[in-house]
Amino acid sequence: MEILLLFNPKANGGRSKNTLQRTKSFLDWHQINYQILETPENRDAAAPDWHTFDRAAIIGGDGTLHRVLNYWGVPQLPLCLISAGSGNDFSRLSHGSASLEKQLHHLLKGQIFTCDLGTCNDVWFATGVGIGFDGEIARILQANSRFKGHLAYYLVVVMQIFRYREKYIDVEVDGEQRSGASLLLTIGNGAEFGGGFRVTPRASFEDGIFQCCWIHEIGLLQRLFHLSKVEKGTHENLPFVSMFDGRSVMVRSNEELTCHMDGEVYQWKEFRVTMHAGAIQLIGR
Secondary structure (H helix, E strand, O other), rough: OOEEEOOOOHHHHHHHHHHHHHHHHHHHOOEEEEEEEOOOOOOOOOOOOHOOOEEEEEEHHHHHHHHHHHHHOOOOEEEEEEOOOOOOHHHHHHHHHOOHHHHHHHHOEEEEEEEEEEOOOOOOOOOOOEEEEEHHHHHHHHOOOOOOOOHHHHHHHHHHHHHHHOOEEEEOOOOOOEEEEEEEHHHHHHHHOOEEEEOOOOOOOOOEEEEEEOOOOHOOOOOOOOHHHHHOOOOOOOEEEEEEEEEEEEEEEEEEEEEEEEOOOOOOOOEEEEEEEEEEEEOOO
């Protein structure tokens, strides 16, 4: 077996290096051949020859996967996501709460299964797209690299509860039109964002469809009171929340809005989101 280790040395403030060392020790113990390649910083880096390997592992977080998808394309071999970033939402979807040792055993002998991906304006994403409130949270976190993990996400959420103002948007879902004020619109391929917030709790990366969460205009006290429900995924029946499914979503605004995909930040006036069912092979369970 020949394994490619795709390693992000900057993930989680550089603490991913320890995960790489433990991965190398594990593979050496099991006498597995491997090569190490640092993940790309831009599109100029040449993609690996996927066909020379039996499987690959990404040692990083959601942002690392996002860069691999968009700089090198979707890997053409089974991929194991080793949790080593500040945000590991997609890794949890394939491994659950498994320890690093269990994830490494998955790399060698885990189940291979197909998983959905999405694109927004031709940018690949794994976890989902968050437009508005949660996009602004991601922008703040990205601009302040000292903010890491679930606690940092939670603190920035609380700060933005007091600051962010709703935006008017037009939304088209599989041809059906709707409009209104929006605190946030999240188009989820997976259930969790921000290190554990279950914004789209019924989203599955294996069903070929997005679950969408649209939180409309909401007062300050309601924002504070219901925050924990969004974290736990018990917000679906609140009167100011619309939940719907779709394979194709178009969002338009008269002003530029901030969005995140896998924690990476973008700003557009139009967002064309498309489902790509079974686009990638993952290793896990």
